[in-house]
Amino acid sequence: MALVKTEGIVLRAMDYRETSKIATIYTKDVGKIRVIAKGIRKQKGGYAGAALDAPTRDAIIFSHREGRELSILTQADILDPYLHLKNRYEAISTAWRIIELVDHSVHDGDPNRSLYQLLSQAFELLNGETKSTENVFYAFEIAFAEVLGFALQLERCIRCKKKLSFPSRGPTTILFSIARGGFADASCAQHEPAGVQASPGVVRSLQHLQRDGMSGARRIRLSPSVAREIDELLSLYLRYHIDELNRGRTKSRNRASEQRS
Ligand SMILES: [Zn+2]
Known part of the structure; x- marks a missing residue:
């Protein structure tokens, strides 16, 4: 089990069991990953549920398990919550179109630094005027x-x-x-x-x-x-x-x- 430290943009997240979440994150260094954040919904502070509200850009640490579909997210600190984007209907619906497109087209793994930059630029722009x-x-x-x-x-x-x-x-x-x-x-x-x-x-x-x-x-x-x-x-x-x-x-x-x- 190897610990990976990188940053990523949360594309989707859903509740799992009573306290956990499963999320899809497009990362800077390892491409698209799926992670489980155990107990995240009962915690307050840095590793709190808001870090997984799509789209959010986070600094993350996760443990990668060879051959397993889900990695374990051990830390997520918000770098950019894109709050202005989330408060406007037009911006959030455009963000969802981008997320749909990327999630549908890109497979797990397969890192692409240019795509990561493109994604973060898109959400930054949608977060502005x-x-x-x-x-x-x-x-x-x-x-x-x-x-x-x-x-x-x-x-x-x-x-x-x-x-x-x-x-x-x-x-x-x-x-x-x-x-x-x-x-x-x-x-x-x-x-x-x-x-x-x-x-x-x-x-x-x-x-x-x-x-x-x-x-x-x-x-x-x-x-x-x-x-x-x-x-x-x-x-x-x-x-x-x-x-x-x-x-x-x-x-x-x-x-x-x-x-x-
Ligand atoms: Zn011609």
């Missing part, structure tokens, strides 16, 4: 795809590599390829086997969200129709590539167990 928490979510999704290894290519046409431009008049067809994570411009769209139609407004807003990141995103306003299109397009894109990532993991796990037997 934010005009649009939705835009923070979209910029998070774009950055999340990048740290998982399937970054979007939004500046140039995915086929001819020319910088995307739009005629000022007349209709224009731009196709978003979910498989390739970018746009085919008007002259290349017909050669692209599959894609989702996108309007110039959507393309420009996505470029803006990618360039300025989450901290720029909270200051811009998107029209409801552009926001809706971006919401759909990004969730289709992420679902497709995360499923692919998970299929790859299952395959390599199966291969490893075949080799062992």
Whole structure:
């Protein structure tokens, strides 16, 4: 049994038996872990239940048990309770969307320092003054795809590599390829086997969200129709590539167990 000291962000927690809690924490050094905090609900002070109110950033110590799904949390001291975030409906619902996405996509273990930084930046921003928490979510999704290894290519046409431009008049067809994570411009769209139609407004807003990141995103306003299109397009894109990532993991796990037997 090895003691591990790190910091982490609590993603979820639930009561367990009379006095304990089970929590999912995304840590800086060891990725996602599941811990049991024995007796935490009857204690006061540093190691109190509030340390496990998601989302909260804590300094933690836990004992890792090889081959066991649950580690034992022995200490949790609050570094940032994100109280302002928790008091506003819009901010907390955006935080839940982020938590759902990360918890669903990332497996236990598998440390990723960039993802940890991205998560803590997202909650810090949502904890501050934010005009649009939705835009923070979209910029998070774009950055999340990048740290998982399937970054979007939004500046140039995915086929001819020319910088995307739009005629000022007349209709224009731009196709978003979910498989390739970018746009085919008007002259290349017909050669692209599959894609989702996108309007110039959507393309420009996505470029803006990618360039300025989450901290720029909270200051811009998107029209409801552009926001809706971006919401759909990004969730289709992420679902497709995360499923692919998970299929790859299952395959390599199966291969490893075949080799062992
Ligand atoms: Zn092109």
